[in-house]
Amino acid sequence: xxxxxxxxxxxxxxHRAILGSLRESVPGRLSMPRTFLDAQRAVIEDFAMNKNxxxxxxxxxxxxxxxFTVLKRYQNLRPIGSGAQGIVCSAYDQILERNVAIKKxxxxxxxxxxAKRAFRELVLMKCVNHKNIIGLLNVFTPQKxxxxxxxxxxxxxxxxxxxxxxxxxxxxxxxxxYLLYQMLCGIKHLHAAGIIHRDLKPSNIVVKSDCTxxxxxxxxxxxxxxxxxxxxxxxxxxxxxxxxILGMGYQANDIDQWNKVIEQLGTPSQDFLMKLNQSVRTYVxxxxxxxxxxxxxxxxxxxxxxxxDHNKLKASQARDLLSKxxxxxxxxxxxxxxxxxxxxxxxxxxxxxVEAPPPKxxxxxxDEREHTVEEWKAQVQQ
Numbered sequence: 001x002x003x004x005x006x007x008x009x010x011x012x013x014x015h016r017a018i019l020g021s022l023r024e025s026v027p028g029r030l031s032m033p034r035t036f037l038d039a040q041r042a043v044i045e046d047f048a049m050n051k052n053x054x055x056x057x058x059x060x061x062x063x064x065x066x067x068f069t070v071l072k073r074y075q076n077l078r079p080i081g082s083g084a085q086g087i088v089c090s091a092y093d094q095i096l097e098r099n100v101a102i103k104k105x106x107x108x109x110x111x112x113x114x115a116k117r118a119f120r121e122l123v124l125m126k127c128v129n130h131k132n133i134i135g136l137l138n139v140f141t142p143q144k145x146x147x148x149x150x151x152x153x154x155x156x157x158x159x160x161x162x163x164x165x166x167x168x169x170x171x172x173x174x175x176x177x178y179l180l181y182q183m184l185c186g187i188k189h190l191h192a193a194g195i196i197h198r199d200l201k202p203s204n205i206v207v208k209s210d211c212t213x214x215x216x217x218x219x220x221x222x223x224x225x226x227x228x229x230x231x232x233x234x235x236x237x238x239x240x241x242x243x244x245i246l247g248m249g250y251q252a253n254d255i256d257q258w259n260k261v262i263e264q265l266g267t268p269s270q271d272f273l274m275k276l277n278q279s280v281r282t283y284v285x286x287x288x289x290x291x292x293x294x295x296x297x298x299x300x301x302x303x304x305x306x307x308x309d310h311n312k313l314k315a316s317q318a319r320d321l322l323s324k325x326x327x328x329x330x331x332x333x334x335x336x337x338x339x340x341x342x343x344x345x346x347x348x349x350x351x352x353x354v355e356a357p358p359p360k361x362x363x364x365x366x367d368e369r370e371h372t373v374e375e376w377k378a379q380v381q382q
Contacts, residue, residue, distance in 0.1 A: 124359075
């Protein structure tokens with residue numbers, strides 16, 4: 001890496017400090033070029049020493065109900081979000097000279113489940129490399145030994161908003177279509193490596209002001225290992241797929257949700273019911289039958305922006321895509337690959353984005369492995 005004087009000035013090195021180093025004992029005269037190079041080398045060494053110092057030293061501050069102990073390179077911390085998986089702050093990285101997001105994992109070594117999730121999130125984030133997946137910039141802990149080790153901080157790209165905020169805005173068809181396209185590209189990239197996110201929802205999809213979209217939060221993600229039964233309980237209730245709801249037995253909240261689904265989309269066919277286990281099928285068959293509503297009634301034109309002249313995107317196309325996505329029977333639902341070819345989406349199609357090389361997960365038994373909390377800590381610390 002070539003460090004120019006201009007870059008050094010931007011790092012806070014004062015011009016007069018360099019000039020002071022160049023002066024000879026005779027007032028008013030500058031030294032020869034050899035002395036100038038020595039002075040420049042000294043400034044660079046001083047910059048490198050300060051940089052390394054910032055990369056090793058920590059400081060603490062309170063953020064809400066939590067205490068963040070972070071490297072000194074990260075300044076101006078401000079809370080921007082929190083959830084079951086941790087607390088997130090924005091910060092300015094003085095080394096990279098950019099704003100970043102710092103996530104402090106919530107009690108990562110409280111028990112074996114939390115410890116395994118922390119390890120899995122770290123491994124998966126290190127594996128993925130796609131423009132529509134959040135990038136991991138750094139990982140650190142302030143603890144010096146395995147015995148003390150209890151905190152994990154993930155440093156990521158900082159985005160401007162999540163979809164909870166974006167969907168409140170008046171978006172045209174170009175932006176709606178482009179956001180959907182990027183979501184599908186990110187999901188395809190994960191699925192290509194057998195990674196199932198399991199918690200896709202608006203708060204886990206973030207956007208920049210230029211409409212760039214990224215998927216984040218891999219705390220609940222799993223690798224699609226064969227023969228491994230994955231619990232559906234971790235999926236946020238209002239974003240559970242129908243097949244997940246129907247696999248859960250008689251949880252009251254999920255049955256209420258199932259009722260809302262069939263009221264809107266109609267009672268599924270007998271072919272679909274025959275795929276369910278006996279107890280669930282009996283329940284569904286004993287529910288009132290619903291014809292459902294047409295998609296023109298569920299999603300009338302008034303809900304969509306005006307048709308686009310530029311890319312010829314229309315409400316009818318968006319509604320057609322929704323009708324293919326909102327299908328109870330997963331075997332008849334549009335796939336990610338098919339959705340990327342849909343007229344409402346394929347105006348953005350770029351093979352470099354859609355067909356990007358899948359992430360390589362070196363640990364093929366990532367989800368089958370079981371360890372004690374201390375063993376998981378050792379794995380994370382590595």
